[in-house]
Amino acid sequence: MTEPAPTPSIPAPEAIRFEHVSVRFGGVRALDDVSFSVGCGEVHCLAGENGSGKSTLIKVIAGVYQAQPGARTDYFGESVAAPTPQLARRKGVAVIWQDLALFPEMTVAENIAFDGLVGAPRLVNYRAIRETARTALAKLGVQLDLSAPLKSLPISGRQLVAIARALASDAKLVFMDEPTASLTQTETDHLLGVVRTLSASGVAVVFVSHRLAEVLDVSSRVTVLRDGRLVGVFEAEGMTQSRLTELMTGKRFDHAVTARDVGDAPVVLETSDLTRQGEYSDVNLTVRAGEVVGLIGLIGAGRTEVAHTLFGMSRANSGSIRLSGAPVAFTSNREAIAAGIGYVSEDRLALGLIQPQSIADNTVITTLKRISDASGLISEAKKSAAVAKGIGEFAIKIGLPDDAVSTLSGGNQQRVVLAKWLATSPRLLILDCPTVGVDVGARDGIYKIIRGLAERGIAILMISDEVHEVYFNSDRILHMAGGRIVAEYDPRRTSIAELERAVYA
């Protein structure tokens, strides 16, 4: 499966060359004899699942962690024995983390010029700040309002500010952590244009991601890590997402359409002409018991907004919702939950789970009444039984039930979310991007669970912006754009290419 990597030509001269890098955390080997090099001006992909060692490797290069003795650590042809964060920066290495690490309340110009401002105590020269920011943005070939507060910009704009900030401090090698995770297709295309500009001016860019199909075009090489080891270095040309998935997981995935016909199973959810001003209009959809309906649409299509109304968190201006035939008008999501609706949020970190709290508490949070005894107090016995049931049912891999839920991988966290909603015995589950932030290898497990829930008779509305996801895992597909449902597809009678054209066009 992983034949020896064809060693592609290395563009000279090199930005960095790291060899034999090993890092241990306590008893855990996070990196094991990994080598990694990037040429000047090269666009490089660093691919691997969560836990594969990508972040650890970046932190070694950025001087945050130290490799064990015996590693070769060269920056721009110069060997550095013990890199520190300050030294790595001076050498021209910049890392743009997924959260961007910017200052939302400060202006665009202040954010870009920030690194030049810290240090010696002196007065702030606003003219110089604007000049620095203007020069950096000019290098990128983009225009932004310099005095706008950062928080007024969309994520894509903030990302450009982060890149400009790296350039303002003379970065020659920029790492970008999951840069396309929250971008629409158009924004991604724009970002790739910017990266081409950077590369042409001699700045190397390393994309760090587990979703790389979209950035393969502009890259020249791909380094793949798995379980802290180097799988290989490959030419980007000819690489495909499925091949990359295989390299990252060591497994082969065969996809097949799983759509079935639920016949005249009872209708669980029916909306007619549901409209909420500025969000969505005339939404008509039905979901039957045991049916998985895929709702595909790009960010901003109004998908999540519809879900919020169905879940009782916002009110429609007109139109109606029927649940198992009875009209409903929820004034809060607690009413929706009581009526048998569960909602798996697309934002697992902020809304789906209470990250610092325990796996156990996150599992029972929706069913507190059921784990209470006659006196109204929470029964430890009932609670642990409920937790054990959820963990067992979804095969969640955990240490202890009292560990913080944040210690789990994305896939296992999502299983906890599904467990907490299944515990409410829902008749309708709304899944908003159910595999976002879940490793490719762990997605199949989630899809199997979703299919299993449908087979129990739960109606499932699966919202997604990935054609693959809905095409292979729904019985019926609704396409949403501009706040309206514009088309319906049957995966058995439509090709995936056709659906991709319709959605991404």
Add this chain to the structure above:
Amino acid sequence: MSTITERLRRVLGPDVLGLLGLFGITVVAFGLTTPHFLSAGNFDSIGFQLPDLGLLTLAMLAPIVSGGINLAVIATANLSGLTLAWILNMNGGPQAGVVPFVIGVVAALAVGGASGAAMGVTIAYFGAHPILASLAMMIFLKGLGEFLTRGGDISGFPAFLGQLGHGVILGVPVPMLVFTAAAILWHVLLARTRHGFAVAMIGSNPRASDYSGIPVKRSLTLIYTLSGMMCAVAGILMLTEFNSVRVGHGEALLLVTVLACFLGGVDPNGGFGRVAPVFVSLLILQTLSSGLNLLGANQHLATAVWGLFLIAVMVFRYAASLRRRGLFNTIRK
């Protein structure tokens, strides 16, 4: 041996054992160096001094777990005490009977609960920051109390109140019994009730709690209301001990209650906090203060020692957490 400590750790929670050890060290150190430290008199004095601070700390603890803070604890306690004093004075002052006292206690609890509820509503429904909302409430209550009392003392209460404030049942000071009962009640509230569960979840992430169906606004209002009622209990107890009420009384305790919470391992960011370790840290603080007092040290020095002590505990906790995560040698300092 290790299984016994493991089991104790599980029953008491991770933080309690270390704090009990610290308490032991404090007692032994003062016992060896300070005459009269291990006397019944000293333990009695601790038993009479601890409850006021203890009840106010419980009132502080619950809002902190919910992700907020209640800076009005002292002001609420004083105004509640004032309510009781007013009802007693209306009914004969020193000649007042038990019935006016009971009515007064109910009224004091109602005043405390109402001020807490007002704060809770401002925070939960109007999105005010807990620091600002409770600070405003503190200033309001204090101003109101000074206006009503013209800044003076109110005293002249029936004699049986003194027996409550200074009485001893089965060798234990009555205030200590009141505090212990309140602590047990608070433990059950936070650790065993659905409301306590909701408060901890809200403290970590109110939006995710809301998405999971937790009634966030109602829970926040309720926890501040309960906090206000706990302040009232402290106010009532203080009245019986000092046989007088004065606005501004016990103001120095405000930040000490915060200190006691953090010493007891309560997470300043909300979401985590247990009564048992806070109880032990209150014992430590009071022991330190009594011991230093017996050594003839100035009361201000005791306050300074409390501060130093908290800083030391924070540094120690940070080091312990680094070691647990095995990062000591990997992250460069």
